Amino acid sequence: MTRLIAGTLALAATALLTACSEEPASPPVIAPPVDIQAPESLQQAVTRETDAACEAAGTLRGAITRFLETPTAEHLVAARQQWQASHQSYGQALVAYQLAHMNPPQIAQDRDPVDAHPILPGYLDRVPGYPRSGLVYSEVPLTPAFLEEEHQSTDFFYATLGFHPLEVLLWGGIDPRPEFRAQLFQRPDSLPEDQVDARSRRIELLRLIAFALPRDVARLCAYNNRVALTQALAAVAAEPGQAGESLAEALDVMIDQPLARWQANPTGEDRNGMPVWHSAFARSDFDFLRSQLVAWHGTWLPELLPERATATLTERVEALSQRLEALAGTDGLPGMERVSEARSLLAQLRAELTADETASPEGSEEAGQ
Structure with a gap:
């Protein structure tokens, strides 16, 4: 109760000072309302x-x-x-x-x-x-x-x-x-009036x-949006099986699906005449995919499933990154052979990510229980 009264008096004093001042009131400072349950x-x-x-x-x-x-x-x-x-x-x-x-x-x-x-x-x-x-x-x-x-x-x-x-x-x-x-x-400098x-x-x-x-x-x-995202990621990280599935699915959605669209539409347009390019004028799609791969490997793999951040997996990531970099340096439409190579490297990366999950020490112990 004492804290509530003190807070009320402070607000009243602030309002009085604001009314007497010609300066606009500063926006209130709001303390974080949520205790985030996340590392x-x-x-x-x-x-x-x-x-x-x-x-x-x-x-x-x-x-x-x-x-x-x-x-x-x-x-x-x-x-x-x-x-x-x-x-x-x-x-x-x-x-x-x-x-x-x-x-x-x-x-x-x-x-x-x-x-x-x-x-x-x-x-x-x-x-x-x-x-x-x-x-x-x-x-x-x-x-x-x-x-x-x-x-x-x-x-x-x-x-x-x-x-x-x-x-x-x-x-x-x-x-x-x-x-x-x-x-x-x-x-x-000038234009006709009707132009x-x-x-x-x-x-x-x-x-x-x-x-x-x-x-x-x-x-x-925004604070509340960061809280929601952090808590959702913490829930994923709390379940190693779910974390592995989410990491593998992200590779599919972010990288494999765009590459598959190129294989299905090698002319650069879909059947409706719309571009396959995400960025049809900048032609920066493969740099974009590569940057997402960097975030996936450098930030989120260690956070969500650190035990899978092995040297072998890192080698797979680097090989795919180099292939995406080669695609980014292509003038005009990407060659389908290079696209196929990138998808093959991605499949190897995904297999390395999900390999032997049930054979891990943690998995064996849980199986024994």
Whole structure:
């Protein structure tokens, strides 16, 4: 009771001081409401991986802002490089959600304001055959509210938020050469009254989407979302059998399924004409997969199933990583032979992960009981 009275008096005093001050009230400091039942190292891993994604999204916004302030080829290349780094950082954070069998917190009703793909680039800007298409050439007012309302509202391929609309605008659908693309973000000196100022609209569209991204990625770093993810991962780690299944399933979902889609669609398009690429303009898919493999092996395997982090398994991981790196360095479409080799190496890694589980000392003792 004494603590409650003291707290009430403190709140009353704060309110009185605020009323007498011309300065706006500071937001209240709320103590963590939950005692997280998870190892300290697991909590730190969740914080580290989500922090990296949130910070990288902010860095990307800064790189795009610098490009828009000085739209040169050099600044465009820097923004593209930061886009790839930020997208990979986000992908690494997704590994934890896959292992925990959870959707990232920003996804609601199958709408994803961060990483929705594939998308229709012509909905945003001009593409081959349609030189004056998309929001860039329309007259609809570009506002944050419009982009939020429009995102995947009438079609899941109509994306106005997230990494991939940024990708379309940074690389472009006609000529991705930086020296050419950068010119399209230089404001014109004058225009006929009846002509849409496409360059100014392109600038504004890129600016608005870049500013929205850190806000949406930041949900990964919200305290309650971190708590939920940490506790789910702790539950997985508490059961070695479940941990092994989750780690193996993550390899299937994150790496094997994308590779299998390439084998099924070697031309780069599915039967509906949509790209197999996750990032159809940046062509950074295999670097993305490789970064997720790094997080899987370097962060989550030691946390969830440390006894399986053997030298042999590490060799399997390194072999697969090198194959993904070779695929990333391929110009144009990936060769199906290399894709098959990557899937074969992945199968070997998965077999090493799950091998002799019942023959382990722990498994033998449990069997005897």
